[in-house]
Amino acid sequence: MLLEIKNLTASVEGKPILKGVDFSLDAGQTHAIMGPNGSGKSTLANILMGNPEYEVTGGSLLWNGTDLLGLEPHERALAGLFLSYQYPVEIPGLTVGKFLKRAAETRLEGEENLNVGSYLKEIRENMEFLEMDRNFINRYLNTGFSGGEKKRMEILQMLMFKPRLAILDETDSGLDIDALRVVSRGVNRLKGPGFSSIIITHYQRILDYVKPDRVHVLYDGRIVESGGPELVNELEKKGYEWIKKQVRGEVSHEQSVHSA
Amino acid sequence: MSSPSTVLNKEEYQHGYHFPDQSIFKTRRGLDEEIIRAISGQKKEPEWMLDFRLKAYEAFRQKSMPNWGADLSRIDFDNIYYYAKPTEEQKRTWEDVPEDIKETFDRIGIPEAEKKFLAGVGAQYDSEVVYHNLKEELEKQGVVFCSPEEAVQNHPDLVRKYFGTVIPYRDNKFAALNSAVWSGGSFVYVPPGIRVDIPLQAYFRINSENFGQFERTLIIADEGSFVHYVEGCTAPVYTTDSLHSAVVEIIALEGARVRYSTIQNWSGDVYNLVTKRAFAYKNATVEWVDGNLGSKRTMKYPSVFLKEEGAHGEILSIAFAGQGQEQDTGGKVFHLADNTSSVITSKSISKDGGVSSYRGMIKVHPGRKNIRSRVVCDALLLDEKSVSNTYPYMEIASEDVTMEHEASVSKISDDQLFYLQSRGFTEEEAAAMIVNGFLDPLVKELPMEYAVELNRLIELQMEGSVG
Numbered sequence: 181m182l183l184e185i186k187n188l189t190a191s192v193e194g195k196p197i198l199k200g201v202d203f204s205l206d207a208g209q210t211h212a213i214m215g216p217n218g219s220g221k222s223t224l225a226n227i228l229m230g231n232p233e234y235e236v237t238g239g240s241l242l243w244n245g246t247d248l249l250g251l252e253p254h255e256r257a258l259a260g261l262f263l264s265y266q267y268p269v270e271i272p273g274l275t276v277g278k279f280l281k282r283a284a285e286t287r288l289e290g291e292e293n294l295n296v297g298s299y300l301k302e303i304r305e306n307m308e309f310l311e312m313d314r315n316f317i318n319r320y321l322n323t324g325f326s327g328g329e330k331k332r333m334e335i336l337q338m339l340m341f342k343p344r345l346a347i348l349d350e351t352d353s354g355l356d357i358d359a360l361r362v363v364s365r366g367v368n369r370l371k372g373p374g375f376s377s378i379i380i381t382h383y384q385r386i387l388d389y390v391k392p393d394r395v396h397v398l399y400d401g402r403i404v405e406s407g408g409p410e411l412v413n414e415l416e417k418k419g420y421e422w423i424k425k426q427v428r429g430e431v432s433h434e435q436s437v438h439s440a
Numbered sequence: 441m442s443s444p445s446t447v448l449n450k451e452e453y454q455h456g457y458h459f460p461d462q463s464i465f466k467t468r469r470g471l472d473e474e475i476i477r478a479i480s481g482q483k484k485e486p487e488w489m490l491d492f493r494l495k496a497y498e499a500f501r502q503k504s505m506p507n508w509g510a511d512l513s514r515i516d517f518d519n520i521y522y523y524a525k526p527t528e529e530q531k532r533t534w535e536d537v538p539e540d541i542k543e544t545f546d547r548i549g550i551p552e553a554e555k556k557f558l559a560g561v562g563a564q565y566d567s568e569v570v571y572h573n574l575k576e577e578l579e580k581q582g583v584v585f586c587s588p589e590e591a592v593q594n595h596p597d598l599v600r601k602y603f604g605t606v607i608p609y610r611d612n613k614f615a616a617l618n619s620a621v622w623s624g625g626s627f628v629y630v631p632p633g634i635r636v637d638i639p640l641q642a643y644f645r646i647n648s649e650n651f652g653q654f655e656r657t658l659i660i661a662d663e664g665s666f667v668h669y670v671e672g673c674t675a676p677v678y679t680t681d682s683l684h685s686a687v688v689e690i691i692a693l694e695g696a697r698v699r700y701s702t703i704q705n706w707s708g709d710v711y712n713l714v715t716k717r718a719f720a721y722k723n724a725t726v727e728w729v730d731g732n733l734g735s736k737r738t739m740k741y742p743s744v745f746l747k748e749e750g751a752h753g754e755i756l757s758i759a760f761a762g763q764g765q766e767q768d769t770g771g772k773v774f775h776l777a778d779n780t781s782s783v784i785t786s787k788s789i790s791k792d793g794g795v796s797s798y799r800g801m802i803k804v805h806p807g808r809k810n811i812r813s814r815v816v817c818d819a820l821l822l823d824e825k826s827v828s829n830t831y832p833y834m835e836i837a838s839e840d841v842t843m844e845h846e847a848s849v850s851k852i853s854d855d856q857l858f859y860l861q862s863r864g865f866t867e868e869e870a871a872a873m874i875v876n877g878f879l880d881p882l883v884k885e886l887p888m889e890y891a892v893e894l895n896r897l898i899e900l901q902m903e904g905s906v907g
Contacts, residue, residue, distance in 0.1 A: 209898075229858075229862045230861075230862070231858050231862075232854075232858070233854065235857075252861070252866075253858060253861040253862045253866075254861045254862070254863075254864050254865055254866050254869075256862070256869075257861070257862055257863055257864040258864050261711035263862055266858070268859070269853070269855045269856050269858075269859040270856075271856055271859070271860065271873070271877055272877055272878065273871055273874075273876065273877025273878050273880035273881065274874070274876070274880070275881065277881075279863075282869075282873070283863050283864055284867070285863070286864040286869075287864060295889060320880075337863065339862075341864075355906070423858060
């Protein structure tokens with residue numbers, strides 16, 4: 181098991197958001213986590229990456245059997261985790277080229293030296309693949325980028341860093357169909373036994389391009405439904421109201437059991 | 441106290457590094473006329489320079505301390521050595537330099553020759569050859585590049601014509617002090633129409649008079665000439681001298697262009713009080729690039745007097761104030777003629793309770809026409825304890841002026857830090873990248889090797905600072 185989450189609870193500024201998440205993922209798999217706004221999807225993504233603003237209050241996170249909670253964010257990145265942000269942050273003054281080069285250098289082992297020439301070539305190829313202008317390499321990271329450009333920059337980083345697990349947090353939101361296609365192509369490019377991904381999304385449309393092996397529905401801090409790709413269509417047809425009703429139904433069912 | 445009966449003592453070198461069996465001449469602590477005569481005598485100066493020093497000393501005694509800017513109340517003028525000269529025989533070798541200092545030099549990645557110079561190794565270097573070749577090249581063009589002491593001896597006409605004309609000895613208390621006790625520095629004269637292609641770097645002159653606390657630099661760019669002078673170095677300047685008070689004068693004659701770059705990183709107990717001023721004549725351009733890291737208190741406002749039509753002045757100021765430090769820096773431009781323009785760009789960073797203040801002055805004299813000026817000050821605060829101030833003074837006595845002023849204060853956000861951390865950088869690396877990014881538009885203006893050094897220095901400054 182590449183990632184194993186057990187009974188994870190977490191809060192933000194003292195407010196409980198995750199209320200017992202169980203989730204596991206094998207190497208090479210693509211999982212989708214869907215759910216309405218406010219269900220805890222982004223919280224889960226941030227916790228996987230180690231954002232200190234999110235407090236884990238219980239449960240466990242295992243990465244290849246080791247405790248992920250003991251690792252700093254940068255250690256998680258170097259261990260092969262990658263988070264594509266819903267709202268990538270602007271870093272004025274830091275050029276994309278310099279950033280990618282430094283990031284590659286942190287990933288070198290021992291005495292290894294970065295071959296800048298071939299690395300630059302790889303950046304250019306990937307930019308072309310993502311239909312990005314070459315000049316992006318000289319621009320300041322995410323600074324003044326449009327929403328779509330920021331998302332492409334996230335995917336470019338993913339292609340360069342080749343993570344073992346990429347978490348795409350609402351990468352599809354705010355994208356037009358062309359951008360969505362390009363972003364999906366990036367994810368599909370890495371697909372293989374050494375690459376897993378968690379696609380966090382509100383809508384089904386990115387899942388038309390990136391086919392998930394498993395689909396989970398997160399609602400009110402819990403995974404309330406899991407299934408194969410067919411779950412996407414069901415959700416599409418019935419909407420999140422169906423899930424909400426079902427959960428409420430379960431709760432009333434439990435209550436009726438207890439009161440009986 | 442060293443023995444007060446003689447002005448010059450030969451005594452064990454007690455300050456800075458310990459170099460056994462090496463001696464230097466130094467004056468006793470404190471300052472009086474006798475000491476000034478001794479300094480002048482040591483340098484075998486002509487009467488006119490001694491007179492200049494004595495008049496300056498009188499002005500120093502009469503001038504009061506600045507009652508604005510950084511807190512200077514703890515400077516004890518009676519407890520300072522004003523002159524120290526390495527003896528001829530003195531040889532510090534590279535092996536004598538403490539390991540941690542060598543290591544710092546290595547980490548900053550500065551060239552071997554400069555390392556040795558910075559460590560105060562006064563013996564033989566490879567760079568002497570470089571310097572001599574350079575000097576020959578320059579001499580062919582008629583360029584003079586030497587210590588001010590040599591200039592007094594060998595180019596008295598130029599010195600008498602220009603020395604102390606841009607910054608009169610009575611300008612301010614610290615300029616007066618420097619004028620009285622100056623020692624070391626550079627003298628540059630570029631003849632008409634000559635372009636000096638490579639930057640003149642102060643460290644090439646390592647085998648001449650050492651740079652000290654009271655260095656004095658005079659640059660004269662004759663008509664239509666160009667020179668880029670790079671002062672000192674970006675590496676930590678190891679000194680236990682508590683007061684550094686330099687004077688830099690630049691004269692850019694018609695059509696000349698002078699660029700003066702310095703990035704200083706003083707040790708944390710130094711008061712760094714420097715007067716830098718340039719005169720720009722018709723269609724001349726003067727650019728100051730001034731970076732200040734380290735020191736306890738810095739007060740430094742490079743100035744340009746745009747004296748004739750078409751003159752242009754630019755000042756780029758970088759300040760980094762850490763714990764217990766106050767960087768009071770900025771720039772001044774005086775528009776004395778029509779069709780003159782200026783740009784002041786200031787970037788300051790404050791961390792661990794450090795205080796950075798931008799203090800600037802744009803003055804336009806009455807009735808001057810077609811004046812353009814732009815002032816941009818950006819401050820970055822790394823934490824809640826740190827402080828940034830902006831004092832942009834303007835005295836504009838003309839209608840025909842285009843004036844722009846922008847100021848911003850920003851903070852490193854947790855989101856930015858986390859974003860970079862999640863890409864594989866430690867918190868410190870992330871903070872340093874953000875700080876370097878903040879400086880990037882300015883750093884681009886620096887010579888390449890300088891920019892690299894500044895980036896590394898910022899990273900060193902940032903170590904252990906986040907958490």
